[in-house]
Amino acid sequence: MRPILVFCLPAIGDFIRCHSAIRIIAERFPGQQIDIVTSRIAAPLARLMPHVRKVWIAEKHWKPGLKERAGLAREIRKENYQAAYMLTSSTKACLVPWLAGIPERIGYPREFQFGVVNRLPAGWLKSMVAFGPRKTRLAEQVCAIARLGKRPAEDAPLPAPQLVVSAEALAAWRRRNGIDPARPVIALYTSDFANKRSWPIERFVSIARDYVARGWSVWLIGGPRERQAAAEIKAQLPDAVDFTATPDIAEAMCQIAASTVFLGVDGGLSHAAGALGGPCVLIYGSNRAYVHGPVNEQVIFLEPPISTPDWVENTRAVSEDRVREALAAAVRKHAPQFA
Template identity: 30%
Template sequence: MTRILIVTPNWIGDCVAAQPLFMRLATRRPDVVIDTLAPAWVAPALQAMPEIRKVIPNPFGHGAFDPVGRWKLARSLAGQYDEAYVLPNSWKSALIPLFAGIPVRVGFIGEARYGVINRAHRLDKQALPLQVERYAQLAEVPGTALERPLPNPLLRRDATAVAATLTKHGLAAEPKPVVFCPGAEYGPAKRWPERHFAELARRLKAEGNPVWILGSKKDAPVADEIVRLSGGAALNLCGNTSLADAIDLIAHARFVVTNDSGLMHVAAALGTPLVALFGSTSANYTPPLSGRAAVIWLKLPCSPCFKRECPLGHLDCLNKITPEMVEAQARDLLTQGGPR
């Protein structure tokens, strides 16, 4: 038996994008056991992956060093693993596998990690344009090409859990809802305008579709504005649902309309039809990996800029995506089984 510890990224979408690496490790080594060291807030996404045995809480937030705390956690893991895969590129993220004495430590060089990482890969961004490919490359022997094609992420659905979550929040199972995910942790340059979400909510409500808004507590003000502008056509659940709840509700949705966000990747991995809206970021790097996903990306000359806020002040990359465009794309997904 090969025992592997994965040090995961801190973001939900990145963890979902890492699943093809887990799949490849599990396929190539039938006797493998894979555990993850991950922040508590991403644990439900990892727990929905059949390749993962358990999630060990990583208490060290972004930027936190705490060498004593890392040493103590590492020593509690000593002797339990044969290999570690360190997905973040920071130096400190590789310290726990080093302190734990895990003999094989795999990752990209990043931040001068020579010796800390001892099965080191060099990142060729042109050869590996997609984030999912970069994680999966770590399953290969350093210096060899990535084996393609990659499987898409695939999260488990649990009908019993979905029913329990609906009951918990007093939500009707039918008609199935349209789910909006209007948040984007990175910044407002990734968010489709509230007025557009509101107009789409009014259209959907008029056709008899319930509209539920999902996201974190930070997304609640954006969702409140959508509810206000739509005249109450949507239900704001932001901050009232855990990530595990959100996974269940997205699995139950008729379709999802989402910014480029962690929940976009969750919806894709659940196989729920979705329309993903890209503005300041690139669908060539982090697309939703699903045959039931459609991307609307205008590819303006100023996009992608990868800025948190629009440097030109107009946000045309998202303002010019109209509710009519999104509705038409969703209709194509539902009636034809795939995107345009």
Template identity: 30%
Template structure:
């Protein structure tokens, strides 16, 4: 019996990047149809990876983001030796992220040079940012894929998973559902104003739509403020679900309005009608990977600045996106 080509991917630490990494998984399965792809990833992402059919196994990374722990990385690497991986793809650019594949004795270790990782990576690539302008391109290029042709991520949610989350949260889809994603982990310069989200919620509720608020525990205060301003017309799930439950709930939505965030990339990968709002970030660098996604950005002279907070103190790149423009983009 021929041994399958075993691949370990050291996954990224952000929701959006993990979704975009699926494009690499799709390419690898195309190149090596019988390969097994395991992903070493943060615990929060394991159930997200389970919704990517290309992934054979999701392995929890016990060390937190930014945690070094050299001895811990040596133990993890040695513990993976029994998997007999043939190649590793290291997606983060940090020096420490390349340690585990090295200590796992994986013969071919692929990634960008990043923090001078010569030796740890023996298939080290120099990143040409002028040529690889998008995050998804940088991931896919590690598999030597033609940059003009990269597949879009596509999460798969079963009817059983939808039925389970419907029963768990006692929701119905008898009427159209608008999902609002008001969070953005990076900072306030990526967040559309709560007053604008509330205006959209009130308008769509009057049109007979359900309005759901989705987000993490960190987004809960913002979501609560939106619900107050919208006169409590929203169903607020922010902070009441884990990521997998939020993904499964979003799979029931008809339209998603989102800041540039991890959930924006999830919506694109779920093939949803998506309206994506960009302020301080660049839609050319991390766009939603969906051919019909509608990107709204004002292209001001001061943006994209890539700052967590507006250096000019006004955030006009977001405040000047009127709710009426977003409402007009929602199909009836």
């Protein structure tokens, strides 16, 4: 059987959502090899995804140019792919399977891609002109492409993205970092406090102090965007462990997988926490969780009521008490030994 190529979205959260479509394709074609194309920043996550054999790198935005895309197409041509699923709307990305001679190129004809995309999912026009949440819910769009527009039987839920850190890799990470597996951990993902998606610093600190008083470790998770926020929290809570200088995203996956419960805001690492399967509480405000949040069932979403003034931009309406209750419920259900 000839392999299948899936062009995934480049941003971390969007890329993780693409795994729902990969799961559908793997179920439709059992035993068939699946390769993916994505950005360099998202590529390390692919090795944690079931069903993915190989990753091709295509940088985001306008770089590289057409010359580099043509070079990628020449390399891809050697693999003799049967079909390409275009989960991205990028015209430059769609040119790659066309130049590579992949006979079946499946997707929505966005950005004037008629002819480049040569197999359209059923109901594609209705989907493209739809209004409301279903126009923007990315997880549904990528799954519809993978299903060729066919609805699942009895309106089955979307398959949830999965990331798997092996027990061996997790144990090795704990040994390298001197982590005691018996001590419970709350992982905090704050984003940048200047970002309207975040939650007030004093509330993160208050929650963290509660857990430190109970003997838990507090880990600050993220990358360059979260480093200033982590420094501000650590200045008030010296016991917190700052992991925001982590060199790569694969390390961050070990940090999240090793934690007992994850508390975060809207962002790529929150999608990763959901896909890793651990207990997860997410605070949403500027984006609504139904449209933009993970679809993993163990995730608890906390949002301001729609009646709250400025609810679209304001996470402050999510109280500390609601967060404490949600965290306690998540721990009772998924890690009762630490409740």
